[in-house]
Amino acid sequence: MRPSTRIKSIQSRIAGSFVMLVLFTALLLIFISYPLSESAVRETAENYTSELINQVNANIETYITGMKDMSLAAMNNPNVREYLVSGGGLEPEELAKLKRKISGYFHSILVSRKDIASIHIFGYNGTFISDRMDTELNPNISLQEQDWYRQAQEHKGQAVISSSHVQPVVKDEYRWVVSLSRELSGSDPDKGIGILLIDLNFKVINDMLSKLDLGNRGYVFVIDKEGRIVYHPQQQLLYSNLKTERLEQVLQDTRGGFVVKEDGGSRIYSIKDTDFGWKIVGVFYENELVDNKRQMQRSFAIAGMLCLGVGVLLSFLLSRNLTRPIKRLQETMAEVEKGNFDIRVPVGHSKEISSLARSFNVMVLKIKELMNQIVVEQEVKRKSELNALQAQINPHFLYNTLDSIIWMAESKKHDEVILMTSALARLFRASLSKGREMIPIATEIEHITSYLNIQQMRYQDKIRFTQSVDPSLYPYVTLKVLLQPLVENAIYHGIKNKQGPGSIVISGELQGDRIMLRVADDGIGMAPDKLSKLLTAPGKERSKTSVGIANVHQRIQLYFGPEYGLSYESEPGAGTTVTVTIPAIRVEELAGRGEKLS
Numbered sequence: 001m002r003p004s005t006r007i008k009s010i011q012s013r014i015a016g017s018f019v020m021l022v023l024f025t026a027l028l029l030i031f032i033s034y035p036l037s038e039s040a041v042r043e044t045a046e047n048y049t050s051e052l053i054n055q056v057n058a059n060i061e062t063y064i065t066g067m068k069d070m071s072l073a074a075m076n077n078p079n080v081r082e083y084l085v086s087g088g089g090l091e092p093e094e095l096a097k098l099k100r101k102i103s104g105y106f107h108s109i110l111v112s113r114k115d116i117a118s119i120h121i122f123g124y125n126g127t128f129i130s131d132r133m134d135t136e137l138n139p140n141i142s143l144q145e146q147d148w149y150r151q152a153q154e155h156k157g158q159a160v161i162s163s164s165h166v167q168p169v170v171k172d173e174y175r176w177v178v179s180l181s182r183e184l185s186g187s188d189p190d191k192g193i194g195i196l197l198i199d200l201n202f203k204v205i206n207d208m209l210s211k212l213d214l215g216n217r218g219y220v221f222v223i224d225k226e227g228r229i230v231y232h233p234q235q236q237l238l239y240s241n242l243k244t245e246r247l248e249q250v251l252q253d254t255r256g257g258f259v260v261k262e263d264g265g266s267r268i269y270s271i272k273d274t275d276f277g278w279k280i281v282g283v284f285y286e287n288e289l290v291d292n293k294r295q296m297q298r299s300f301a302i303a304g305m306l307c308l309g310v311g312v313l314l315s316f317l318l319s320r321n322l323t324r325p326i327k328r329l330q331e332t333m334a335e336v337e338k339g340n341f342d343i344r345v346p347v348g349h350s351k352e353i354s355s356l357a358r359s360f361n362v363m364v365l366k367i368k369e370l371m372n373q374i375v376v377e378q379e380v381k382r383k384s385e386l387n388a389l390q391a392q393i394n395p396h397f398l399y400n401t402l403d404s405i406i407w408m409a410e411s412k413k414h415d416e417v418i419l420m421t422s423a424l425a426r427l428f429r430a431s432l433s434k435g436r437e438m439i440p441i442a443t444e445i446e447h448i449t450s451y452l453n454i455q456q457m458r459y460q461d462k463i464r465f466t467q468s469v470d471p472s473l474y475p476y477v478t479l480k481v482l483l484q485p486l487v488e489n490a491i492y493h494g495i496k497n498k499q500g501p502g503s504i505v506i507s508g509e510l511q512g513d514r515i516m517l518r519v520a521d522d523g524i525g526m527a528p529d530k531l532s533k534l535l536t537a538p539g540k541e542r543s544k545t546s547v548g549i550a551n552v553h554q555r556i557q558l559y560f561g562p563e564y565g566l567s568y569e570s571e572p573g574a575g576t577t578v579t580v581t582i583p584a585i586r587v588e589e590l591a592g593r594g595e596k597l598s
Contacts, residue, residue, distance in 0.1 A: 049282045053272045067180050068159045084123045084193045085186050106131035115204040117177050123194035136171040152181040152195050161276050163228040164202050176202040218284035225277035325353045341368035426450045442474035448483040469508035485552050486519045486578050494523025515584050522575040
């Protein structure tokens with residue numbers, strides 16, 4: 001047969017496999033019929049009931065475990081603990097706000113879990129929280145007299161599951177529920193601070209158990225460790241004493257079940273103990289299972305089960321073959337999620353998978369192209385921002401330096417003008433750095449020393465400076481013209497307005513993988529409100545002082561990342577210290593990336 005005539009559609013393959021399965025089952029049922037003895041039927045029924053009870057037990061335990069986990073989450077909620085522990089010490093407005101937050105949290109749980117009727121917390125200090133803000137307690141009942149309240153106190157923080165009962169705690173509400181309660185503890189684990197109550201909608205358990213099939217007369221019921229009924233399909237008849245159940249015998253049973261002889265036949269009890277004290281009991285009548293009129297039907301049912309087993313095996317083998325390309329596509333998607341955009345999905349044989357694989361490959365290729373384009377655009381944008389910031393900083397520096405030279409020339413201090421101009425030439429030779437943005441720290445120190453020499457000549461005895469940067473930092477790199485705006489700010493806004501001379505100390509040290517450069521002055525300092533706006537004030541709110549400082553801060557973050565930059569410490573009348581944090585990158589490391597330094 002030519003490949004083009006092969007069935008390639010997944011839908012066609014599945015349809016063909018089911019046709020084969022039905023035909024195989026039908027042929028098998030024609031030739032299979034085994035008589036069933038009474039003992040075999042009984043054993044089958046007991047095993048079926050036991051498995052059914054085990055499944056019910058697993059479902060209920062999973063459900064109760066989920067409720068316990070939810071109670072732990074509510075118990076460990078920091079807002080709940082703060083409300084119960086510190087509620088009395090909070091302002092009424094804060095207390096109400098906290099209560100609304102907790103009530104909203106409980107309400108969100110109820111919205112997502114329709115099986116929960118209500119959530120309440122009763123604090124020992126008289127506080128009360130519910131999933132509804134308008135909840136009113138029933139004034140005619142005492143909480144301390146409720147079984148769930150007493151048992152929660154007795155179990156000291158362990159979850160307690162009650163039997164089914166009418167919950168009267170809320171005014172004008174009488175719901176049939178199963179309660180989960182536990183005592184909440186504060187900082188002292190031996191001292192409780194309140195009781196958490198979660199009422200579970202009894203309808204959930206009723207729906208779970210009422211649909212079980214144990215024959216026409218068989219049923220399932222649940223009792224707690226005290227012998228009280230949690231669920232029974234004829235619960236009202238039991239409460240009315242119109243029907244009796246062998247509850248005492250169920251409580252005392254240790255073998256997993258027993259048989260009760262009756263006039264109409266035997267009633268078989270299958271019992272399963274849960275981890276939280278309940279007993280799940282399945283009851284079925286033997287005479288329903290050994291009815292000779294149904295033996296043939298059961299024979300065919302067993303044959304059907306065998307056919308089903310073979311069908312499941314065939315379906316497994318076939319589905320594995322069908323889903324292999326889908327799993328391959330899933331694995332490829334996982335690689336793409338990790339960032340591997342060079343991987344491709346092999347095109348399979350079926351039409352649907354082949355089309356999906358081709359579409360996925362095209363999508364990955366387009367995503368890769370878009371990401372490369374975004375990377376290029378972001379790099380161009382970052383460099384443009386750096387150039388704009390640099391262009392804004394340099395004229396600011398030049399203006400202030402030339403202003404000092406003009407002042408000295410007007411004072412006829414020609415020798416000082418020559419010295420200052422020479423220093424200015426050295427300063428700009430260091431700042432230009434052949435157009436490169438990164439320079440060695442040694443060059444930056446030389447640059448700022450020249451700048452301070454210029455300013456010291458201008459202000460004479462007004463300024464003293466000390467440079468104590470550790471020489472071991474010289475082989476590391478920094479942004480050029482990094483310290484000058486900081487020193488300029490210290491002179492013009494710290495020392496210049498101070499009575500008497502002032503000092504500037506430039507220091508630096510290596511801390512782990514970071515370099516900390518500091519400029520400290522003993523000037524007039526800054527007020528806290530001005531200090532807080534120095535690096536963040538936008539647009540018109542910035543003063544001329546903050547332009548250069550903010551630009552230095554932005555340059556550092558644009559080049560190295562948001563975890564680096566400037567930080568200020570200042571106290572009015574005591575001076576200011578600014579710390580520059582940059583990553584520790586050696587000159588040779590930068591050269592290894594393809595950049596050169598002068």
